[in-house]
Amino acid sequence: MSALHIKKGSTRHSAYNLRPTFSDVQERHTIAVLVENEPGVLARVIGLFAGRGYNIESLTVAEVDHTGHLSRITVVTTGTPQVIEQIKAQLGRIVPVHAVHDLTVEGAAVERELALFKVAGTGDKRVEALRLADIFRANAVDSTLESFVFELTGTPGKIDAFADLMRPLGLVEVARTGVAALSRGSE
């Protein structure tokens, strides 16, 4: 074991060093990237993933600091520990990237995703859909006599579960935002 100490949020040193050997295990990580809000910056991040053959499971991006010109890109990705370390190091060397945080390894984090579900049906199915929506604390944001649009916020797993339940009840279409995530605690 080397004397490598990884500070919270540090992207300078490789956390891979703490692992005993190269592993083949696929891990899922949520990575938050704070970037200068300038034209083409999203293309740089996506181009890096495409060019080096990394996976993107979900991606969200929006400006988070208007005066500081900063946007936050949240990427959910999968790969072996070595690939995840490479992804973080490669993100870190993009010039307009200010910080890279691996929320999966830097302690507990909150992950939320928003989704809209269009469910069409009448009779018992319609009643059941509304009942399940209530259990999941989904809001009906649009309704006609034959359909609802539900809005649901939660972890990706909760959204997946709700989609599975709605499918036999007449699920027509789903729109998901992708994951937004923050570390827990005061820092």
Add this chain to the structure above:
Amino acid sequence: MTREMTGARMVIQALKDQGVDTVFGYPGGAVLPIYDEIFQQNDIQHILVRHEQGAVHAAEGYARSTGKPGVALVTSGPGATNAVTGLTDALLDSIPIIVLTGQVPSFMIGSDAFQEADTVGITRPCTKHNWLVKDTDNLAGVMHEAFHVATSGRPGPVLVDIPKDVQFATGTYSAPKPSASHYQPPVKGDLESITELVAALEKAERPVFYTGGGVINSGPAAGQLLRELVEGTGFPITSTLMGLGAYPASGKHWLGMLGMHGLYEANMAMHGCDLMINIGARFDDRITGVLNSFSPGSTKAHIDIDPSSINKVVRVDIPIVGDVGHVLEDILKIWKSRGRKTNTEAVVSWNRQIDEWRKVDCLKFDQGKKIIKPQYALQRLEALTKKYDRYITTEVGQHQMWAAQFLGFEDPNRWMTSGGLGTMGYGFPASIGVQMAHPDSLVINVAGEASWLMNMQEMGTATQYKLPVKQFILNNERLGMVRQWQELLHGSRYSQSWSESLPDFVKLAEAFGAKGILCSDPADLDDAIMEMIQHDGPVIFDCLVEKHENCFPMIPSGKAHNEMLLGEADTAGAIQAGGAVLV
């Protein structure tokens, strides 16, 4: 200090304020305002190349030989796309260059206008960073930031795309400000890791330094510190293609280059070492051979300014992120403060083992009476030019590997070659860039005839500016390295790997107003080389060499460092199916 001026004038002012004296370029519609400004000043010399690729390679040659960033200026559309190969070359070899491209007026972007290309889109993956400037008020800031990004941290190419209306419009110019940028890569290494490395160094029985282009990029001080560390410890040192010259080839501890066509003693030392100290190299596949047999028993330390280089292909035990010069300084400081210890007895016997490997004499070749062997041509070139203030560039292929094996470099920045990308056509324009930076030095491009033809139009540039670049062409009428691989891997079926219809190089030189020399007899070689050196002007030296000479030693694809081929006798069935798919 701020001033009002046009965008075009800002470009020139920013170049002056950044200390630029030479720009390599080619005009066109979208950069005419900048060329108009170039016409009206005398501080910056513009070198008119004959193709934009040549401009970028010339800027690379200028940068590599001076340690200062190189600058190229090209027009929109085809000008920019022709620059792509040079940008990619500079990215892979970490060469700081600034490429300025013209763009169609901002109000026409996206309309498929004449000579419009999505330059920032095309060059995003082949630059360290790039900018499209849409407002003249931002131009000065972007220009200064471009120089900062190109030269900070791991150096690399940047591109600034400037629409024509932005060049014409008036805006506010501001002079460069230090540390205006958020981009400030750390240069100091982690002291705990450095101490760990020093402890490993004190105990090591079979250590080896494995150095790369990072030592040269870090600057002359890094080279001096490296020499001090090598002399102090007495450890053997090898280097990648990109790092030649950081430690002198005449040095006592020098093993020669390592890797696919590296020296036997260097590769055996890498394979058998118990401590590998990688300084500014990146475990490239040309270096490591097959990864699961790469230096199996060693503790590996890796010093690199780029965190993404660490653990990318080879897992290391002691990673140190930082600038080579700063880290070497700390290593020396800590090592000295702990009493300059090494495991002397073990290192002496390790060096004795290495001397045994040296006796294999892996570069030996048999120079007969009739035909010049390429190795012999380079041996004589080395002997006859060594005493000169000499810079060498190369093209890509067998001649490049032989040059790395047979020419010795005593100082950094004397050797310019396309390592990562392997760009045929690099060497000639690079030699022009080097000669511009060092007008009184002897600049030689060691070339193969096939590579050289790829950018031969630059003969016009060489003669126009009276640049006495020597084009030393080892002419085997073959794409030698391709031919060698076809012999070893594809049953000697030489598909498209010969040079048919070659020009008469002597007449070609004369057609451009330069001097041509033809040499085919080993007995004439020395006189011919001296004639080349003594001619005050560009020379094409057509050296007819053995056509089927293979480059050895060679680690075949899919093999390890200790499985080198030393000559023709070893080659039968040397590469198996698994290795054949590798490049």
